[in-house]
Amino acid sequence: xxxxxxxxxxxEIMGLDDEEVTPEAEIFDELDADSLDMSQIILGLENHFxxxxxxxxxxxxxxxxxxxxxxxxxxxxx
Amino acid sequence: xxxxxxxxxxxxxxxxxxxxxxxxxxxxxxxKGFSKITLFDETSVKTSLVxxxxxxxxxxxLGRKQGRRLDRYAQFAVHAAREAFExxxxxxxxxxxxxxxxxxxxxxxxxxGVGGVMTYEQEALNMSEQGSxxxxxxxxxxxxxxxxxxxxxxxxxxxxPVHTVSTACASGIDAIxxxxxxxxxxxxxxxxxxxxxxxxxxxxxxxxxxMGALSQESDPVKASIPFDLNRNGxxxxxxxxxxxxxxxxxxxxxxxxxxxxxxxxxxSTDAHHLTAPHPEALGGIKAIELAFKDANIRPDQIDYINTxxxxxxxxxxxxxxxxxxxxxxxxxxxxxxxTKSMVGHMQGAAGALETIVCALSLQTSFIHPTxxxxxxxxxxxxxxxxxxxxxxxxxxVLNNALGFGGHNAALVLKKF
Numbered sequence: 001x002x003x004x005x006x007x008x009x010x011x012e013i014m015g016l017d018d019e020e021v022t023p024e025a026e027i028f029d030e031l032d033a034d035s036l037d038m039s040q041i042i043l044g045l046e047n048h049f050x051x052x053x054x055x056x057x058x059x060x061x062x063x064x065x066x067x068x069x070x071x072x073x074x075x076x077x078x
Numbered sequence: 079x080x081x082x083x084x085x086x087x088x089x090x091x092x093x094x095x096x097x098x099x100x101x102x103x104x105x106x107x108x109x110k111g112f113s114k115i116t117l118f119d120e121t122s123v124k125t126s127l128v129x130x131x132x133x134x135x136x137x138x139x140l141g142r143k144q145g146r147r148l149d150r151y152a153q154f155a156v157h158a159a160r161e162a163f164e165x166x167x168x169x170x171x172x173x174x175x176x177x178x179x180x181x182x183x184x185x186x187x188x189x190x191g192v193g194g195v196m197t198y199e200q201e202a203l204n205m206s207e208q209g210s211x212x213x214x215x216x217x218x219x220x221x222x223x224x225x226x227x228x229x230x231x232x233x234x235x236x237x238x239p240v241h242t243v244s245t246a247c248a249s250g251i252d253a254i255x256x257x258x259x260x261x262x263x264x265x266x267x268x269x270x271x272x273x274x275x276x277x278x279x280x281x282x283x284x285x286x287x288x289m290g291a292l293s294q295e296s297d298p299v300k301a302s303i304p305f306d307l308n309r310n311g312x313x314x315x316x317x318x319x320x321x322x323x324x325x326x327x328x329x330x331x332x333x334x335x336x337x338x339x340x341x342x343x344x345x346s347t348d349a350h351h352l353t354a355p356h357p358e359a360l361g362g363i364k365a366i367e368l369a370f371k372d373a374n375i376r377p378d379q380i381d382y383i384n385t386x387x388x389x390x391x392x393x394x395x396x397x398x399x400x401x402x403x404x405x406x407x408x409x410x411x412x413x414x415x416x417t418k419s420m421v422g423h424m425q426g427a428a429g430a431l432e433t434i435v436c437a438l439s440l441q442t443s444f445i446h447p448t449x450x451x452x453x454x455x456x457x458x459x460x461x462x463x464x465x466x467x468x469x470x471x472x473x474x475v476l477n478n479a480l481g482f483g484g485h486n487a488a489l490v491l492k493k494f
Binding site: 013014015016032036037039040043046047 | 137142143145146147208211212214215216219
C-alpha cells in the first residue's frame with residue numbers, strides 16, 4: 001500500500017514511467033530526483049498517510065524501498 | 079550617439095500558429111483562432127469564446143520533469159524564445175564562431191500581465207478545499223511573474239540582465255522598449271525581448287466578464303471585430319512572442335539576417351483611471367509623439383499602424399481619437415488593422431506579437447485584414463483594412479498599445 005502510493009507520487013510528480021519506479025531504484029542517482037521533487041513527494045506522503053516525516057528525510061533514504069520503510073516506521077511510531 | 083537596433087530573430091506561439099511562418103500564413107488570410115473553452119469546464123462561466131493555443135505538449139518540448147515545473151505562460155515563453163534564438167543563429171559557446179555573442183552580453187526581457195496565474199488559481203483552490211499542506215511547494219517558482227524570463231535564460235544559457243516588465247496590455251511593447259534602452263546604451267549586445275501570457279482560467283474570465291470587457295458572442299466571425307460598429311468586447315487569448323533585438327553593430331559583425339530596424343520607442347502614463355484610457359487620449363498621443371521624436375521622423379512618414387484595437391467600445395474610439403490627433407488629415411492615408419481580430423487579446427504578449435506583425439509587414443509589404451470587421455464605426459474614423467490583405471510598400475510602421483492603469487507604449491519600426 002505504501003509502495004503503491006509512493007510509486008504513484010513519483011510518476012505523477014516526476015513524469016517517470018511505471019517500470020522505472022521499483023523498490024531498488026535509487027531516488028537521486030538513478031531517478032534523478034532533486035530537492036524540489038522530494039519536497040512535493042514527501043508532502044504528498046505526509047498528506048496521504050497523515051504523518052510527519054523527519055525534516056531530513058531526503059538525506060536518510062537512497063532507494064524507493066528506504067523511503068517506503070521510513071513511511072512505514074513513522075506510521076508505526078505514531 | 080546611441081546604437082542602432084535591429085531585429086535578427088523572431089519566434090511565437092499563438093492561437094493561429096505555433097511558429098512565425100505558420101502564424102503569418104494564417105494571419106494574412108484573416109484566420110480567426112476562436113473556439114469554445116477547453117482548458118476548464120466551460121459551463122462555469124458565461125463567456126463562450128476564447129483564443130486558446132491548442133495541441134501544445136510541454137513535456138515533449140521541455141522533457142518530462144521540466145514540462146511539469148513551468149506554468150503554461152513560462153512554457154509558451156520558452157517555446158517562442160527557442161524559435162527566435164534559432165532564427166537569429168546566435169552561438170553562445172564557441173568563441174571562434176562568427177555567430178558568437180558572449181552569454182553575459184545577451185539579456186532577456188519579457189512582459190506579462192499576470193504571470194503564472196493558472197498555477198496560482200489551482201493552488202488557491204487546493205488551499206481552500208483541502209488545507210495548507212496541499213499547496214504545492216512549487217507554487218512560488220511556477221507563478222511569480224519573472225519566471226518566464228528566468229526559464230528562458232536557464233533554457234538557453236543566457237547570463238546577461240534578465241528582466242520582466244509588467245504594464246498590463248502594454249507589457250509586450252514596453253519589454254521591447256526596455257531591451258532597446260539596454261542595447262542603445264551599450265550595456266548588452268542583444269536581448270530576447272517580448273511577452274507571454276496564459277490566463278484563460280475561470281477566475282480571470284469571470285473578472286474580465288464582470289467588468290464587461292469580454293465579447294459574449296458565440297459566433298467566432300462576430301467576436302473581436304475591432305473598430306466595427308457592432309464590436310462588443312475582446313476575446314481572451316494566450317501565447318507568447320519573442321524577438322531577438324540586437325545592436326546593428328553586433329548583427330553586422332555576426333553576419334546575421336536583419337529583419338527590420340527598431341527606430342523609436344515612446345512610453346507614457348495617463349495617471350487618470352484604473353481601466354479607462356484618458357478620454358482625449360492624452361497619454362496615448364504623448365507615447366506616439368515620444369516614439370516619433372526618438373525615431374526622428376514626422377507623423378506623415380508613417381505608412382501603416384498596427385493598433386492596440388481590442389474591440390471594446392471605449393478602446394477603439396479613444397485610439398481613433400489618438401490617431402486623428404497625432405496624424406490629422408494624414409490619417410486618411412494610413413491603413414490600420416488589429417491583430418487581436420484573429421488571436422484575441424494575448425495581454426502581456428500582445429504588443430510583442432504585434433511587433434512581429436509590423437516586422438513581417440515591412441518585409442513582405444502585406445497588411446493583414448482586421449478579420450470580421452465589416453462595418454466601421456463612424457466614431458472610429460480610421461482607415462481599417464477589412465476583407466482581404468492589402469499590399470503596400472512600407473518604410474515606417476507604428477505599433478501602439480494602451481494598458482489598464484493608464485500605460486501607453488509606442489514603437490516605430492523601419493524597413494531595413
